Structure formats: C-alpha cells, structure tokens
Amino acid sequence: MPQQNLTFLGLGTMGYPMAGFLAKNADYNVTVYNRTTAKAEKWVTEYEGQFAATVEEAVKNADIVLSCAGNDNDVREIYAKVFAAAKPGALLIDHTTTSATVARELYAKAKELNMEFLDAPVSGGQAGAEGGVLTIMVGGDQSTFDKCLDVMNSYAKATTLIGESGKGQVLKMVNQLCIAGLLEGLSEAWRLAKASDIEPEMMLDVLQHGAAGSWQMVNRTKTAMNNEFDLGFAIDWMRKDLGICFDEAEKLGIDLPTAKQVDAKYADLQKRGYARADTSVLFKQFDDETR
Numbered sequence: 001m002p003q004q005n006l007t008f009l010g011l012g013t014m015g016y017p018m019a020g021f022l023a024k025n026a027d028y029n030v031t032v033y034n035r036t037t038a039k040a041e042k043w044v045t046e047y048e049g050q051f052a053a054t055v056e057e058a059v060k061n062a063d064i065v066l067s068c069a070g071n072d073n074d075v076r077e078i079y080a081k082v083f084a085a086a087k088p089g090a091l092l093i094d095h096t097t098t099s100a101t102v103a104r105e106l107y108a109k110a111k112e113l114n115m116e117f118l119d120a121p122v123s124g125g126q127a128g129a130e131g132g133v134l135t136i137m138v139g140g141d142q143s144t145f146d147k148c149l150d151v152m153n154s155y156a157k158a159t160t161l162i163g164e165s166g167k168g169q170v171l172k173m174v175n176q177l178c179i180a181g182l183l184e185g186l187s188e189a190w191r192l193a194k195a196s197d198i199e200p201e202m203m204l205d206v207l208q209h210g211a212a213g214s215w216q217m218v219n220r221t222k223t224a225m226n227n228e229f230d231l232g233f234a235i236d237w238m239r240k241d242l243g244i245c246f247d248e249a250e251k252l253g254i255d256l257p258t259a260k261q262v263d264a265k266y267a268d269l270q271k272r273g274y275a276r277a278d279t280s281v282l283f284k285q286f287d288d289e290t291r
C-alpha cells in the first residue's frame, strides 16, 4: 500500500500532539503547517515528517487535510487557502470548534470543488489530545466518514458520525452546555459544603460514586478547591463556544438561561484576569463573599 499524504494545519495545544500521533503511523506521510513557524520547526524535531511555510504549499499534494485552529474566522481564512490549493478528491477534516454555519459553508464549497469535508470537533481537552483518547463528533457524509475513520482514530477513543454536515458541531455545543451547567452546580455545591465545614476529600470520595459523579467532579473539583487553574480548557475558549451555542439556539427559537448566567460569570472572571484559566475557575465566582 502506498503511503497516504496527510497534512495537519494548526499545531496548537490540541493540534500538536494530534499531528504527532499521525506521524507515528508508517502508512502516513505527514506534512504540518503552523502560522507561527517556530512551532512547526519544533514539531519536526520531535516527529517524523516535514513542515511547509504556507497553507497552500502544505496541502497541494495532500490526500487528507486535517485542521485544528481557533474560531470561525480563522477557519474561514485557512480554508480559503486550502480550497485554492488542494487537489480534487482531497478529504478535508476540521477539528476546530466552530459554528455549524461555517461547517455547512465549507461542506458546500468542498462539494463544488469535488472535495469532501467533515466537521469533526473534539472533546477530551489537552490531556485527551496528548493521550490520543479524544472523543470526536462528526458531521458529513457516511462515505467520507468511512474513508477518514482510521486516520481520526489515530488520536481518538471514540469517533462517531452524528449526522449530516454541521451535526458534529451541534453535538459539541451540547457538550459545552453540559460542562457549563455541571461546573455551575459543582461551584454552588462546594460553596455549601465549605460553609458547612464538610471535609473536601470526604465530599469527593463519597459523591463521585453516587448519582452526582461526573468527569468534572473527579478531575476538576479537587484542583479548583486548591486554586489550581493552570490546566485544561481556557474560559476564553468556553465563551467562544457558548457564543456559538447562543447563536444556534436563537436560530432554533429556544432560550438557554443557565448557560447565559454562566457566560456572564465567565465574562466577569475574564475581567478579573482569568481569561486563560481553566473553566473550573467558575469556583472563584464566590471569592469576594465572606460566606
């Protein structure tokens, strides 16, 4: 079997290790691109593969293009270059968390150019990317999904086709709403426990095995209690994602009241200097209060 040419665009917190997992597979010839070239230069010292100086150069021979950038505008900018330079038949997979609107736009444009596009946002955070155990929610055509599944499974423990183009992004929105609600609940629960002098370790040991147990409780409550927020998923990103949720909800004519309250609290925490802190920094919302 000849090697497949894979190109990964965006070597950020998530993309860097994801591209690394691809490079470990001898079936893949991996090219990377990063806007800040120093990161791409570093990547090729750690992994098998080459870097390109421009998006166009990086994608021109690619069978599969993968990307993980920042927001809607970044992805539009990157894909304008991909569409100009990739070859017909190229399979395009975007792992960025974007709006479903952008996903559908790129899917339509890809079709027009005889390319194929999947929206494939991920969950699992930096640890999931570094461990190769992400959860991937995919929107697009079954036939494209089938061709791309092995590649995505290089860094995922679960990759699922949710439905037509945009549906991967919609399920990612649902995921973010779950996290916002969970963290709000945990912050208030911790507040009551603390005010009642319940021993934190005991609270966690007991509750995580019951009906309130969750990933956020197990992995983020203790760190938040210890004022450790230099980990995980920044509230800047969460506010971007909640903004996407609110736009989608408005289109559907529904309200998301708890998420709106949490978003306002995150806005306040951004002003207090916690923009890059993990989402569990919501625990600090009560800091100024004595009880």
Ligand SMILES: NC(=O)c1ccc[n+]([C@@H]2O[C@H](COP(=O)([O-])OP(=O)(O)OC[C@H]3O[C@@H](n4cnc5c(N)ncnc54)[C@H](OP(=O)(O)O)[C@@H]3O)[C@@H](O)[C@H]2O)c1
Residues within 6 Å of the ligand: 009, 010, 011, 012, 013, 014, 015, 034, 035, 036, 037, 039, 068, 069, 070, 071, 073, 074, 075, 077, 078, 095, 096, 097, 098, 122, 123, 124, 125, 126, 232, 233, 234, 237
């Ligand atoms: N971090 C997490 O825990 C996590 C979890 C799940 C999903 N996500 C989502 O995954 C995406 C990436 O997150 P991340 O934490 O990896 O972000 P990050 O560390 O900030 O990396 C973003 C990457 O995109 C590149 N980029 C951004 N805008 C660009 C543009 N206009 N043109 C070219 N390259 C551009 C950046 O290049 P430079 O290096 O030049 O800046 C960088 O390589 C986001 O949509 C985020 O919401 C993140």
